[in-house]
Amino acid sequence: MKKMAKFISIVLIMAISISVAACSKSDVSDKVQNNKLQMIKDKGxxxxxxxxxxPPFEFVIGxxxxxxxxxxxIDLSKKIAEKLGVELEISTMDFDTIIPSLNSGKIDIAVTGMTPTEERKKSVDFSDIYFEGVNSVVVNESFKGDIKNESDLKNLKIGVQKGSTQEIYAKEILKAEKVKSLNTVLDLVMxxxxxxxxxxxxxxxxAKINKKQTSGIKIIENIELKGDQSSETAAVALKKGDNEELLKEINSVIKELKDSGEYDKILNKNIDTASKVH
Structure with missing residues (x-):
């Protein structure tokens, strides 16, 4: 009986040891799986x-x-890749497919002038803000209407980029009756x-770049757009929940570029380049 009890004890100890070892391996595996920064470094x-x-955030030139x-x-993305010590691969897509591509693992991060809205924060994580600006209203030079305030604007046929904060503003804040969403700003202007x-x-x-690039359009001056989505900010988007170390690295790059004034130089250089593209 004592021998049997001793045997059972040994079996139980071995079973517990195997279980603990398995759990430990599982925990390590999970940590490796969830460490996006290490995964990026491993694949280089x-x-x-x-x-x-x-433009000037992302555009195509010959x-x-x-x-x-x-x-x-793109220049910001290069700086992040340099910080991580890896190569950069740019994957182009329609704006409204960016978040699904993040969540499916098709891309590691999104750098595409994306504003970190509360709704988007439910789906993805965001870095610190790297750009802050305001929105403008563009019309044809031949436009005869009088747009002094949002009440005048909401009654017009308005164009916005699909999936953008401007789309949210026009539909949910302004509550305009006629809103048309297209994939690109150029399509909207045309x-x-x-x-x-x-x-x-x-x-x-x-708006300023499009005015330089395209004849026959003008920017409405002195109209104040209000509401949470009436201004524009931009941050790097990451898949939700597995990016703590990667996020730290990205934020350090953004802080360094902003504190040194280099980001302003990057932005101004690309404004100049985009203004010359036709």
Whole structure:
């Protein structure tokens, strides 16, 4: 009986030991799986998602007979990749597919002029803010209406980029009756020039660039847009929940660029480049 009891005890101890070891391995595996920073370093590449139709943040130029994606967000992405000691791969897509691509693991991070709204924070994590601006209203030079306030604006046929904070503002804050959403700002401007829209809401920096690039349009001055989505900020987006160490690295890059004034130089350089692209 004593021998049997001793045997049972040994079996139980071995079972517990195996169980603990298995749990330990599982915990280690989970930690490795959830350490996005280490995964990026292991593969030696940072895959960044962006929608290259939003100059000066991301846009396409011709270079050496080929198309190249450039912009302030691309330069920021390069700085992040340098900090991590890995290569940079840019993956282009429509803006409204960015968050699904993050959550599916198709891309590591998104750097695409994305504003960290409360709704988006439910789906993804965000870095510190790297850009702050305001929105503007663009119309054809031939536009005869009088837009002095939001009440005047809400009655017009308004164009906004699909999936943008301008779309949220127009539909949910302004509650405009006629809102048309398209994939790119250029599509919106062309649609407005063709008479299908009265006005397009976009970032003030983007509006100034489009005015330089496109004849026959103007920016409405002295109209104050209000509400949570009436201004524009931008942050890096990451898949929710597995990015603490990666987030620290990204925030350190953003802080360094902003504190040194280098981000302003990056932005101004790309404003100048985008203004010359036709």
């Amino acid at each position: 590449k940072l895959v960044v998602g962006t929608s290259p139709a939003y 270079k050496g007979g080929k198309s190249e994606v450039v912009g302030a967000d 649609d407005m020039k063709n008479g299908n829209l009265d006005a397009v809401i976009m970032s003030d920096i983007v």
